[in-house]
Amino acid sequence: MRKKKTNWILYLAAFLLVLWPLSQKIYLSQYFTKVILHPQKTGITTLHFYDVERKRPVVTEIWYPIDPETPSINPLGMWVRCGEARDAVLSNQKQTYPLVVLSHGHGGDRFNIAWLAEVLAANGYIVASMDHYGNTWNNKIPEFYIKTWERPKDVSFVIDQILHNSLFQDRVNQNRIGFSGYSLGATTGLWIAGACVKEIEQSTFQQICNQQLGKTVYLDKLKETDFKQVFQSFHDQRISAFFVMAPALGWMFTEQSLKKIQPPFYIVASKQDEIAPLEQNAKWFAKIMNRVSLKILKGNANHYTFLNRATSVGKRFLHPKFYEDPQGVDRKKIQESLAKEAVLFFNQMPSQ
Known part of the structure; x- marks a missing residue:
């Protein structure tokens, strides 16, 4: 009896697969893909790039797949890795691997979302995460807090360098390049995808920056800054998929440019985000853009839930708001879930 029932289920499954409309672009394979969520180790190297034209260092950490027998050590630092x-x-x-480029949040660093880099590397991706010069916790330069347009330039520059680097140039699948960013890093992704900045008065710019970037953008620096570059397009057509978390500065971009964005976006945000409020940012982007999936974290998850978990060393130096989670929030569990969704999303990344 059990054998007949099993055969009936198999016949029904086969029948449904035949009838499944390909136009829906729903790929059953993603639901059966095994994702490594707890990597024991990954390859890692630090590359010290320098953009001569902009006179700007772009220190970049690269995570990548290694063979299982490769020896490793437990890293030191402020973040659990x-x-x-x-x-x-x-x-x-594999002969080549897809590349994903990461962009950290305002005043962060290249290790802020290492939890995502490690999982991607363990699942067959080369991952590059850079420090945005002048906008890191250990290198705060007000001039570069304002010049946010240097960030998308950093991303394109790093892709250029990796594709010509002796270690990786022949190992990157240049037709499959993705992007992921957190907070201001997520906003950087929108810029790279083709979003353009609208005209806005400096007084309004100052007010909103103080709200969403912290009180680090000063009026005297605004008056000294040449904003001509901010209105340029920083679209990089090599990037074909974007996984972004807690995007900010939704007011900055024109609706027209957002509607024209072609690559698929996966946006993650939290209901309790006071830094980049959900309604004015993630929800607004998802409403305007065409190819968007929006995931909203429920409960008390906030803007900092996306940051790595802190080590005992990190807890001595970091402000508690960066590592202490609100009641009922399991940061590790949330990040494991998001990392899996990121892997499945990038697995379906369209080739350029």
């Missing part, structure tokens, strides 16, 4: 096989040989399991 998996084992590191520093400067190890890239795995030869």
Whole structure:
């Protein structure tokens, strides 16, 4: 009896698969993909790029797949991270790997969302995360807090460098390049995807920046800054998919440019985000843009839930708001869920 029932289920499944309309672009394979969520180790290396034209250092951390037998060590630092096989040989399991570029939040650093970089690397991605010069916790330069348009330039510059780097140039699938960013890093992604800045008065700019970027943008610096570049397009057509978390500065972009964005976006935001309020940012982007999936974290998750978990060392130096979660929030569990969704999303990344 059980055998007949099993055969009936298999026949029905086969029948439904035949009838499944391909035009829906729903890929069953993603639901059966095994995702490594707890990597024991990844390859990692630090590349010190320098943009001569802009006279700007762009320090970049690269995570990448390695063979299982590769030795590793437990890293030190402020953020919880998996084992590191520093400067190890890239795995030869595949000839080329897709590339994902990461952009950190305002005043953060290249390790802020290492939890995502590690999972992506363990699942077959080369991941590049840069420090945005002058806008990191250990290198605060007000001039570059204002010149946010240097960020998308950093991303395109890093892609250029990796594609010509002796370690990675022949190992990156240049037709499959993705992007992920957090907070101001997520906004950087919108810029790269083709969003353009609208005209806005400096007084309004100052007020909103103080609201969403913290009181680090001063009026005297605004008066000294040449804003001509902010209205340029920073669209990089090489990037074909965007996974962004807690995007900010929704007021900055024109609706027309957002509507023209072609690559698929996966936007994640939290209901309790006071830094980048949901209605004016993530929801607004999702309403205007065409190819968007929006995930809203329920409960008390906030803007900082997306940051790495802090080590005991980190808790000595960081403000508690960056690592202490509100009641009922399990940061580790949330990040595991998001990392899996990111892997599945990028697995379906369209080739350029």
